Amino acid sequence: MSTEISVYESRLIREIKETPQEYLPNLLQIVRLFRESVVLKPAEDSFRQGWKETMAGETRPVSELWDGIDAE
Template identity: 60%
Template structure:
């Protein structure tokens, strides 16, 4: 592990340690939500989800998707 990464890990651990224990469940939820929103799904998983949404009718008209976008 690189020195920079280790120091970031140490800083994160210190922040958690300085947070009152009663807030840890909320902090854990926050960290998980953050990770889930910043990481990309693998291409195959994204394709499967898109295909499943398409096949189940979860689609929008292309004109609706362009509403409010100034393409000029």
């Protein structure tokens, strides 16, 4: 698997080097947002956030959770 990682790293580095300098701040922001969206927070942090939302009344009935989702 380390071979796969190094292949992707080299491809990413090549893409970064080919990106015009003025777009690098935007690219950095995209990469950070992507990483934050795919990396799971520790369970304790998730629980604390959920508890905070619950105590603040930021809840929805279970019956509404699937509203708008087209599942067959």
